[in-house]
Amino acid sequence: MTATAADSAGTTGSAGTTGSSASGSTGPIVRLDNVRKEYGDTAALDGVTLHIRQGEAVAVMGPSGCGKSTLLNLVAGLDRPSSGQVLVHGEDLGALTETGLALFRRHRIGMIFQFFNLIDDLPALDNVALAAQLAGVPAGQARRRALELLGELGIAGRKNTYPAQLSGGERQRVAVARALMNRPALLLADEPTGALDSRSGEQVMDLLIDLNQLGQTLLMVTHDPRLATRCASRLVEVADGRIVAERAVERTA
Numbered sequence: 001m002t003a004t005a006a007d008s009a010g011t012t013g014s015a016g017t018t019g020s021s022a023s024g025s026t027g028p029i030v031r032l033d034n035v036r037k038e039y040g041d042t043a044a045l046d047g048v049t050l051h052i053r054q055g056e057a058v059a060v061m062g063p064s065g066c067g068k069s070t071l072l073n074l075v076a077g078l079d080r081p082s083s084g085q086v087l088v089h090g091e092d093l094g095a096l097t098e099t100g101l102a103l104f105r106r107h108r109i110g111m112i113f114q115f116f117n118l119i120d121d122l123p124a125l126d127n128v129a130l131a132a133q134l135a136g137v138p139a140g141q142a143r144r145r146a147l148e149l150l151g152e153l154g155i156a157g158r159k160n161t162y163p164a165q166l167s168g169g170e171r172q173r174v175a176v177a178r179a180l181m182n183r184p185a186l187l188l189a190d191e192p193t194g195a196l197d198s199r200s201g202e203q204v205m206d207l208l209i210d211l212n213q214l215g216q217t218l219l220m221v222t223h224d225p226r227l228a229t230r231c232a233s234r235l236v237e238v239a240d241g242r243i244v245a246e247r248a249v250e251r252t253a
């Protein structure tokens, strides 16, 4: 398992490095500066400043409704701040057009979610390959890499299986493979173990640790302290849309 995740993360890590030098930036890979996000009268984020360096594994923690997913969605380019700046790889997401944001998401970001967000009508292999095909990779090449990733994550035998027939842990591994398809500079995870039993959750945690140790920059949000302390190199605590505490962690894994 370690060696397999190593392979995929190794490629991912080097892609991240290339991306960084291409943008000419040696600064943080993620930069939120005084970010505010309002939904009607609610301030989901209320002046958040957070910088993440290449290779870090940052866990954002806090109670339900405190703004964790909002923060992640802004970094993913799924949403725009009401004020303040979000820069990823030196790119000001607020200045991108919708098309620019879509391209950014496709090429720079890998994202995993609590409920996997797989496409029910596609078997595992196609769920993974689709990510690359959307980014312009020819189908055959995409399928070869997808199969390779499924192999590295220990689920090649499930390549023709539809999501409904996969266990939760298998679904999340398919989702991780999909997220890694385009060798993203940044892997984002929103409550990645939230829907898993504890054993599958631990497997996903181990996978995230392996990926990070091989260079993959990680930003995850969770309200599970175990996920945070096992996987993260830094904890960021959010309450009511603000960062209220921050500390480096010695990983317990």
Ligand code: ADP
Pocket (backbone or CB within 6 Å): 039, 042, 043, 044, 062, 063, 064, 065, 066, 067, 068, 069, 070, 071
């Ligand atoms: P968390 O992920 O920490 O549970 P969220 O970021 O999802 O919190 O939500 C933060 C706050 O913003 C909550 O009060 C939530 O109801 C509100 N909110 C989030 N997304 C939307 C939205 N699309 N429309 C309206 N309100 C939203």
Ligand code: MG
Pocket (backbone or CB within 6 Å): 068, 069, 070, 190
């Ligand atoms: Mg959330």
